[in-house]
Amino acid sequence: MKRKRGKGGKGMPELLIHVAVPLFVLILAGVEPKKALPLALLGAIPDADVLFHIHRSMSHSALVILAPCIPAIIFTHFKAKRYFNDAVIATLVLLSHPFMDMFTGLTPILWPAFNKSVFITAEMTANMNDISNLHLLFNLKLAPVVFYPTADVDAPIFTSEGVAACAILLASSLFKICNDRSRWRNRRFILIK
Numbered sequence: 001m002k003r004k005r006g007k008g009g010k011g012m013p014e015l016l017i018h019v020a021v022p023l024f025v026l027i028l029a030g031v032e033p034k035k036a037l038p039l040a041l042l043g044a045i046p047d048a049d050v051l052f053h054i055h056r057s058m059s060h061s062a063l064v065i066l067a068p069c070i071p072a073i074i075f076t077h078f079k080a081k082r083y084f085n086d087a088v089i090a091t092l093v094l095l096s097h098p099f100m101d102m103f104t105g106l107t108p109i110l111w112p113a114f115n116k117s118v119f120i121t122a123e124m125t126a127n128m129n130d131i132s133n134l135h136l137l138f139n140l141k142l143a144p145v146v147f148y149p150t151a152d153v154d155a156p157i158f159t160s161e162g163v164a165a166c167a168i169l170l171a172s173s174l175f176k177i178c179n180d181r182s183r184w185r186n187r188r189f190i191l192i193k
């Protein structure tokens with residue numbers, strides 16, 4: 001059966017990408033995998049609005065995300081210093097979601113301060129018969145913020161392209177984890193000797 005797909009711009013970044021990209025960045029930055037995974041999972045939280053049958057709602061606004069995050073960052077800075085880095089990372093992971101969504105469809109990134117949804121197109125295509133025939137498209141589309149109820153359409157949890165990209169990102173993360181561990185083991189071995 002041919003299934004209906006969402007129309008929010010050209011599509012939505014799939015849930016898998018919203019988790020895999022932050023996970024890759026955190027592991028690359030040296031965050032412990034057992035800490036990086038729960039932090040990366042936060043990247044999917046803004047899409048929880050579909051549970052309320054509305055998508056790209058206020059959960060996709062950077063200002064709404066920052067409203068609880070900034071007090072949490074300030075609190076940890078003064079009262080729970082050891083969680084300060086986690087609070088900053090969690091905030092950045094949450095913000096990465098609407099940032100990525102903005103490139104695939106109208107996103108109310110600055111709602112309610114700015115009552116327009118933003119959709120950025122940044123593409124370049126080449127003609128298959130004449131690769132010097134390049135088309136560059138950069139477009140910034142603004143439209144009034146409207147929170148539509150979700151229609152009866154399928155939203156991608158993952159797609160073939162996403163699985164391929166995530167497989168490469170996760171393989172690179174695993175390589176880094178194994179590499180770091182073997183370096184650490186060798187260093188301990190030298191110290192013990």
Ligand SMILES: [Zn+2]
Pocket residue numbers: 012046047056060097101
């Ligand atoms: Zn989203």
